[in-house]
Amino acid sequence: MTIVFTESRARQWIHHGSVPLPELAFRHILAAILRGEYRSGDMLNTMRFAEELDMSLNPIREAIIRLRDIGLVEVVPARYTRVADLTTPDSRAAIRYAGVLAGTGLRSSLPTAADGVRADLAAYAEEIGGAVSAVHRDAAAIAFLTAVADVMHHPRQSTHLVEATILAQCALQFSESPSGGDATPVLSATAEAVAHALRDGAPDAVEETVRALFEHLA
Numbered sequence: 001m002t003i004v005f006t007e008s009r010a011r012q013w014i015h016h017g018s019v020p021l022p023e024l025a026f027r028h029i030l031a032a033i034l035r036g037e038y039r040s041g042d043m044l045n046t047m048r049f050a051e052e053l054d055m056s057l058n059p060i061r062e063a064i065i066r067l068r069d070i071g072l073v074e075v076v077p078a079r080y081t082r083v084a085d086l087t088t089p090d091s092r093a094a095i096r097y098a099g100v101l102a103g104t105g106l107r108s109s110l111p112t113a114a115d116g117v118r119a120d121l122a123a124y125a126e127e128i129g130g131a132v133s134a135v136h137r138d139a140a141a142i143a144f145l146t147a148v149a150d151v152m153h154h155p156r157q158s159t160h161l162v163e164a165t166i167l168a169q170c171a172l173q174f175s176e177s178p179s180g181g182d183a184t185p186v187l188s189a190t191a192e193a194v195a196h197a198l199r200d201g202a203p204d205a206v207e208e209t210v211r212a213l214f215e216h217l218a
Contacts, residue, residue, distance in 0.1 A: 030067065104207060107207040108203075129192055134177070
């Protein structure tokens with residue numbers, strides 16, 4: 001389930017018919033936002049997207065509604081459709097929320113996770129703590145959340161985490177960290193604690209430390 005740096009090959013996908021049109025439109029618009037082509041407050045033109053993707057307006061509208069429900073887009077009927085303000089300190093609450101969902105999901109799925117899966121998740125956590133820059137740390141955090149979504153048992157909960165991760169990625173990318181983006185010893189130690197708890201297969205400790213880690217990232 002890929003989230004980071006989504007790219008679209010619109011006409012190829014349309015003609016192959018392997019991706020539903022609303023999903024294709026969603027990926028296309030999301031990728032444009034993540035690339036910075038549309039910034040906070042910028043208006044979104046549904047007609048332009050329909051032309052770019054060679055499709056009707058209905059799938060575009062479905063994609064816009066989904067983006068609105070996630071929190072990336074603001075819609076006022078007959079007035080505007082625009083990118084939400086992703087630059088405010090308040091937007092970083094999405095990072096905390098994604099951590100809460102990830103911790104809860106791991107608590108229930110960890111007991112049945114294979115050793116290799118736990119080791120992979122632990123490696124992602126260590127990447128967060130050992131990242132040499134804010135960009136690398138943010139990418140590792142999103143990779144960790146994406147991997148957690150892939151191991152969750154319940155599809156609806158997994159989808160919820162995916163959507164929260166998308167919003168968290170935008171918050172990490174476009175809003176400024178209170179710490180200025182610098183890693184702290186506490187963050188690094190917490191990431192290491194997550195890795196240890198994952199390798200030990202301790203669900204309660206994993207939930208607690210994952211929540212704490214994303215609180216520090218926010």
